Amino acid sequence: MQNKTIIICLIISQLLVSVFSSAGGQANCTGVAAGTDCASVCGVPTVAGTGTTACSWVSSSTLTTCTVTDCTCLTTGTVTGITNLNDQFCTSCKGSTSNTYANGAGTACVAASASCNSTIRGTTAWTVGDCTVCTPTTPALVGSTCKACNTISSAWTDANCAACASTSTPKGNTNFANSAGTACVNASATCASGSRGTTAANAWTVADCLACTPATPVFVPAASPAVTTSCVACSAATSGLNDALCNACASSASPAAKTTFANTAGSACVASSATCTAGSRGTTAANAWTAADCLACTPATPAVQFGASPATTSSCVACNTINSGWTDANCNSCAMLLALKQKISSLRLMEVLVQQLCFHALNLLEVQINGLMQTVPPAMVLLLMQINMPLLMVLHVKLHRLLVLSVVRSLLAFYQFYLLCQFDYSSFKQKFRIQNCTF
Numbered sequence: 001m002q003n004k005t006i007i008i009c010l011i012i013s014q015l016l017v018s019v020f021s022s023a024g025g026q027a028n029c030t031g032v033a034a035g036t037d038c039a040s041v042c043g044v045p046t047v048a049g050t051g052t053t054a055c056s057w058v059s060s061s062t063l064t065t066c067t068v069t070d071c072t073c074l075t076t077g078t079v080t081g082i083t084n085l086n087d088q089f090c091t092s093c094k095g096s097t098s099n100t101y102a103n104g105a106g107t108a109c110v111a112a113s114a115s116c117n118s119t120i121r122g123t124t125a126w127t128v129g130d131c132t133v134c135t136p137t138t139p140a141l142v143g144s145t146c147k148a149c150n151t152i153s154s155a156w157t158d159a160n161c162a163a164c165a166s167t168s169t170p171k172g173n174t175n176f177a178n179s180a181g182t183a184c185v186n187a188s189a190t191c192a193s194g195s196r197g198t199t200a201a202n203a204w205t206v207a208d209c210l211a212c213t214p215a216t217p218v219f220v221p222a223a224s225p226a227v228t229t230s231c232v233a234c235s236a237a238t239s240g241l242n243d244a245l246c247n248a249c250a251s252s253a254s255p256a257a258k259t260t261f262a263n264t265a266g267s268a269c270v271a272s273s274a275t276c277t278a279g280s281r282g283t284t285a286a287n288a289w290t291a292a293d294c295l296a297c298t299p300a301t302p303a304v305q306f307g308a309s310p311a312t313t314s315s316c317v318a319c320n321t322i323n324s325g326w327t328d329a330n331c332n333s334c335a336m337l338l339a340l341k342q343k344i345s346s347l348r349l350m351e352v353l354v355q356q357l358c359f360h361a362l363n364l365l366e367v368q369i370n371g372l373m374q375t376v377p378p379a380m381v382l383l384l385m386q387i388n389m390p391l392l393m394v395l396h397v398k399l400h401r402l403l404v405l406s407v408v409r410s411l412l413a414f415y416q417f418y419l420l421c422q423f424d425y426s427s428f429k430q431k432f433r434i435q436n437c438t439f
């Protein structure tokens with residue numbers, strides 16, 4: 001029992017020796033030659049704190065290299081700061097590490113590839129890695145100079161991005177330069193197009209397309225059996241679009257595009273005033289649908305209808321579900337849909353026409369449809385035409401109230417209507433026929 005205690009004590013004392021006393025390895029100090037006192041030429045760091053011990057070199061009158069007396073002088077007690085570290089002290093105390101050089105501030109030993117001191121480094125080229133460990137406040141390398149990250153706005157490289165991410169507080173994850181080199185992004189691998197998308201191992205990902213190439217943010221998966229993946233522009237995508245992708249496409253366009261939201265089907269980017277995401281619209285007055293947004297987001301239901309209870313809700317509805325309370329906005333939206341469906345080239349003129357008709361929506365038109373006279377708002381005429389595929393339909397429209405209008409734009413609109421449809425002039429004064437419309 002006593003023997004065991006002695007052995008344990010011996011082990012502990014050995015441990016204490018190895019922890020509390022650690023002679024440095026050999027280092028060359030400029031000017032040291034046989035007979036020179038190491039302490040006078042090697043330089044010692046200053047260690048601040050409580051319970052710290054001064055650092056020193058072994059005094060020698062014969063050696064041509066020097067050794068630090070006890071490297072634990074850097075760690076003993078509560079160290080609050082180290083200054084004036086130099087390369088020779090770090091070399092002596094590096095132990096099994098590669099921390100051979102003092103950093104630029106002389107506060108720590110770092111694993112640089114050459115001295116952090118430009119004078120000593122001489123013509124040895126700087127590397128990004130050395131900039132990062134030597135001068136963390138200027139961790140990036142531009143040309144031959146270590147630079148602060150916030151001074152770089154173009155020509156970002158992966159190495160500089162990684163350097164800046166590693167030295168930011170807190171540590172960042174934007175380790176790769178985007179394809180344009182204009183920013184560092186949180187990609188899973190390099191954005192360099194030549195190194196991506198050619199094999200399964202370097203395949204593009206949904207997130208990486210968005211992060212790396214904002215102008216072409218849509219991921220195109222590999223078509224089996226080919227392994228090539230790619231990133232394409234929003235305009236080339238017909239499905240899978242979302243607000244993030246559309247926003248990336250729109251903001252990277254020059255000038256910036258207004259199509260910042262994905263339509264509800266995710267098939268196109270549209271110039272909605274807010275997201276088309278159904279759950280985020282129509283629930284309050286603040287996020288109410290507008291007719292224009294309904295048309296953009298859900299073209300099949302391009303009109304807006306406000307809820308009766310609660311009145312703050314709104315929804316997009318199909319034009320043929322509206323029987324009363326037509327608004328100019330809904331008329332316009334429905335007419336635009338009609339125009340889109342019929343692929344009318346002069347969209348703007350069609351718009352003017354319908355706006356004018358809707359403006360006088362209270363002036364009901366008498367329309368004869370398949371021999372039956374009906375009184376309907378003008379917008380309904382257009383909708384009926386849309387629904388019934390108007391090419392063979394003959395409408396007798398009583399337009400006397402509209403003809404009273406002397407507004408030039410109305411006449412222009414009517415002229416366009418005339419161009420699109422065949423008018424029967426013979427009965428122009430009271431009634432006239434519209435037939436064979438080619439909307």
Ligand SMILES: *[C@@H]1O[C@H](CO)[C@@H](O)[C@H](O)[C@H]1NC(C)=O
Nearest residue numbers: 025026027028029064065091
């Ligand atoms: C010290 O200098 C000598 C001669 O230049 C060199 O051979 C030796 O490797 C150096 N030692 C260290 C630890 O740098």
Ligand SMILES: *[C@@H]1O[C@H](CO)[C@@H](O)[C@H](O)[C@H]1NC(C)=O
Nearest residue numbers: 086104105106117118119120
């Ligand atoms: C860099 O090295 C030179 C030459 O040894 C020395 O005079 C100078 O003080 C060092 N600079 C720093 C910042 O340590």
Ligand SMILES: *[C@@H]1O[C@H](CO)[C@@H](O)[C@H](O)[C@H]1NC(C)=O
Nearest residue numbers: 173186187188189205207208
């Ligand atoms: C960074 O990207 C990864 C996926 O590549 C993702 O899991 C992570 O949330 C992203 N981090 C941030 C802060 O965006």
